Amino acid sequence: xxxxxNEKKLDEIISHYPVKRSAILPALYIAQEENGYVTDDxxxxxxxxxxxxxxxxEEVVTFYTMYxxxxxxxxxxxxxxxxxxxxxxxxxxxxxxxxxxxxxLGETTPDGxxxxxxxxxxxxxxxxxxxxxxxxxxxxxxTESLDKIIEGLK
Amino acid sequence: xxxxxxxxxxxxxxxxxxxxxxxxxxxxALEKAFKELTPExxxxxxxxxxxxxxxxxxxxxxxxxxxxxxxxxxPKYLINNADESEPGTGKDRDLMRYDPHQMIEGMIIAxxxxxxxxxxxxxxxxxxxxxEILEKAIAQAYQRGYLGKKILGSGFDHDMYVHPxxxxxxxGEETALLESLEGKRGHPRxxxxxxxxxxxxxxxxxxxxxxxxxxxPWIILNGGDAYRALGTExxxxxxxxxxxxxxxRPGNYEVPLGYPLMNLINEECxxxxxxxxxxxxxxxxxxxPIINAAEAGKCNMDxxxxxxxxxxxxxxxxxxxxxxxxxxxxxxxxxxxxxxxxCGWCTPCREGTRWLYKVFDRMKRYEGRPGDIExxxxxxxxxxxxxxxxxxxxxxxxxxxxxxxxxDDFDRRIKYDLVQIHKAAD
Ligand SMILES: Cc1cc2nc3c(=O)[nH]c(=O)nc-3n(C[C@H](O)[C@H](O)[C@H](O)COP(=O)(O)O)c2cc1C
Ligand code: SF4
Numbered sequence: 001x002x003x004x005x006n007e008k009k010l011d012e013i014i015s016h017y018p019v020k021r022s023a024i025l026p027a028l029y030i031a032q033e034e035n036g037y038v039t040d041d042x043x044x045x046x047x048x049x050x051x052x053x054x055x056x057x058e059e060v061v062t063f064y065t066m067y068x069x070x071x072x073x074x075x076x077x078x079x080x081x082x083x084x085x086x087x088x089x090x091x092x093x094x095x096x097x098x099x100x101x102x103x104x105l106g107e108t109t110p111d112g113x114x115x116x117x118x119x120x121x122x123x124x125x126x127x128x129x130x131x132x133x134x135x136x137x138x139x140x141x142x143t144e145s146l147d148k149i150i151e152g153l154k
Numbered sequence: 155x156x157x158x159x160x161x162x163x164x165x166x167x168x169x170x171x172x173x174x175x176x177x178x179x180x181x182x183a184l185e186k187a188f189k190e191l192t193p194e195x196x197x198x199x200x201x202x203x204x205x206x207x208x209x210x211x212x213x214x215x216x217x218x219x220x221x222x223x224x225x226x227x228x229p230k231y232l233i234n235n236a237d238e239s240e241p242g243t244g245k246d247r248d249l250m251r252y253d254p255h256q257m258i259e260g261m262i263i264a265x266x267x268x269x270x271x272x273x274x275x276x277x278x279x280x281x282x283x284x285x286e287i288l289e290k291a292i293a294q295a296y297q298r299g300y301l302g303k304k305i306l307g308s309g310f311d312h313d314m315y316v317h318p319x320x321x322x323x324x325x326g327e328e329t330a331l332l333e334s335l336e337g338k339r340g341h342p343r344x345x346x347x348x349x350x351x352x353x354x355x356x357x358x359x360x361x362x363x364x365x366x367x368x369x370x371p372w373i374i375l376n377g378g379d380a381y382r383a384l385g386t387e388x389x390x391x392x393x394x395x396x397x398x399x400x401x402x403r404p405g406n407y408e409v410p411l412g413y414p415l416m417n418l419i420n421e422e423c424x425x426x427x428x429x430x431x432x433x434x435x436x437x438x439x440x441x442x443p444i445i446n447a448a449e450a451g452k453c454n455m456d457x458x459x460x461x462x463x464x465x466x467x468x469x470x471x472x473x474x475x476x477x478x479x480x481x482x483x484x485x486x487x488x489x490x491x492x493x494x495x496x497c498g499w500c501t502p503c504r505e506g507t508r509w510l511y512k513v514f515d516r517m518k519r520y521e522g523r524p525g526d527i528e529x530x531x532x533x534x535x536x537x538x539x540x541x542x543x544x545x546x547x548x549x550x551x552x553x554x555x556x557x558x559x560x561x562d563d564f565d566r567r568i569k570y571d572l573v574q575i576h577k578a579a580d
Contacts, residue, residue: 021337064320
């Protein structure tokens with residue numbers, strides 16, 4: 001499941017800490033990149049690799065919002081809903097995407113391309129409203145720029 | 155105005171390259187610290203500077219560093235808190251993406267002062283591209299001998315790593331951060347012992363905010379007294395504010411401590427759009443009490459003056475709201491944030507934030523019951539100072555202050571006759 005280059009990356013990360021377990025958060029990102037979500041096999045494998053129990057890994061995965069235990073769309077559209085973005089129309093942004101894609105909050109489009117979610121503050125308050133697509137930030141968005149962003153995601 | 159933190163912001167990221175950084179005075183403070191000063195002397199300068207922690211609590215930095223024992227059986231650590239998740243705050247983001255070396259230089263000086271051979275930058279996972287910028291900058295610093303073994307020919311070794319968080323506001327709280335860095339859920343630890351004595355892997359650990367550490371090189375180059383002189387007597391230096399919401403030019407602005415809030419809004423940010431009037435300001439990130447226009451009018455931005463109008467400087471996230479804003483709605487939004495981010499460890503916060511939101515939610519649908527406003531107030535009271543960590547307080551204070559100051563916006567959701575009118579208008 002782990003390619004040779006990922007194994008190398010993991011070894012490098014583990015070497016940063018006196019305790020292997022400290023590598024769990026960065027390691028989970030590598031795992032998630034493979035399938036788009038964290039699989040049961042990933043959890044078993046990482047437990048062995050980082051000297052953790054399976055439930056200890058599971059406990060970490062479910063605590064942090066950036067990991068998913070279920071398959072999600074290729075593009076995760078994350079609309080910031082918190083106060084500064086809200087003041088500048090975050091709700092309308094969510095509605096617009098929802099209508100455009102025909103998918104409700106928390107849902108994935110049938111073609112598996114998009115998952116729409118609302119997230120809490122993304123640290124772009126002065127550049128509100130903001131949308132994060134996977135790891136890419138799009139700042140000061142409006143309905144027009146949104147259409148372009150979404151059409152650009154193939 | 156003197157720019158301590160943002161002097162390279164105009165280069166729009168070119169200073170990420172170490173050569174540009176060096177050409178603009180970079181790593182000179184480090185040279186000075188290693189060649190002319192001792193750790194004792196550095197600590198003295200930082201104490202003199204009256205620099206206070208910029209992560210939210212405003213604790214004097216020099217005093218905090220002084221808590222670290224000189225001798226320790228376990229390794230000492232320095233942690234740069236780059237979790238930046240306080241609603242209204244996006245300043246550390248620009249400090250890192252426009253001038254990463256400044257912060258790294260500050261970290262090396264801090265680590266040298268404390269005798270810490272390893273440091274971690276704990277950065278929120280969403281800032282992935284900034285994590286990459288930092289990793290590149292750190293690699294360059296190793297190449298030039300500013301990191302690694304025997305830095306600048308001294309006997310001091312230091313290694314620096316970037317560690318990503320994964321979407322949990324609570325991990326910005328320093329002890330939850332330590333748990334997270336140790337590979338666990340981010341639940342806060344009981345204090346004392348404080349991290350400066352028992353921290354990461356049980357070793358003495360200093361956690362400082364990005365902005366705090368980014369100010370260190372200037373202090374070393376120009377002296378603690380010069381830094382202090384930029385601000386007020388008790389709050390030295392400058393502060394970087396993120397201004398968001400209803401202003402013409404939202405953004406990050408560095409001004410001296412003690413700068414009038416209205417100048418920040420009207421001059422730096424070009425005032426409020428459409429000539430509308432100011433209604434309210436949250437001066438220090440969503441965790442602090444809201445203030446009204448009259449209070450904002452007499453508020454200077456330093457720790458003491460903001461406290462005098464009943465709020466806090468916090469993280470420096472200034473959220474501006476004009477007269478069109480419904481404070482009930484903004485407070486409901488903020489309550490949702492704390493409900494979502496409560497780590498679930500203690501009952502007052504875990505249950506209290508949910509209950510608060512439930513009441514907000516029914517009031518939003520104009521299904522509020524008589525007594526609901528008092529219920530909100532009372533619920534907040536049951537959370538305030540009764541929770542395990544300050545997140546609970548941060549959830550409670552905005553609710554109480556909003557009710558105190560903008561009662562009308564809450565009443566509209568309750569009073570039977572008014573409810574009918576507003577429901578019809580919505
Ligand atoms: C719920 C909560 C969240 C926090 N989030 C952050 C944060 O994102 N960044 C930060 O620097 N400090 C944050 N803090 C404050 C830290 O606990 C700590 O006081 C700070 O990092 C110390 O650095 P300083 O002395 O340089 O301010 C938070 C505190 C609490 C209670
Ligand atoms: S106050 Fe909230 S965030 Fe803090 S320990 Fe309790 S449940 Fe967790």
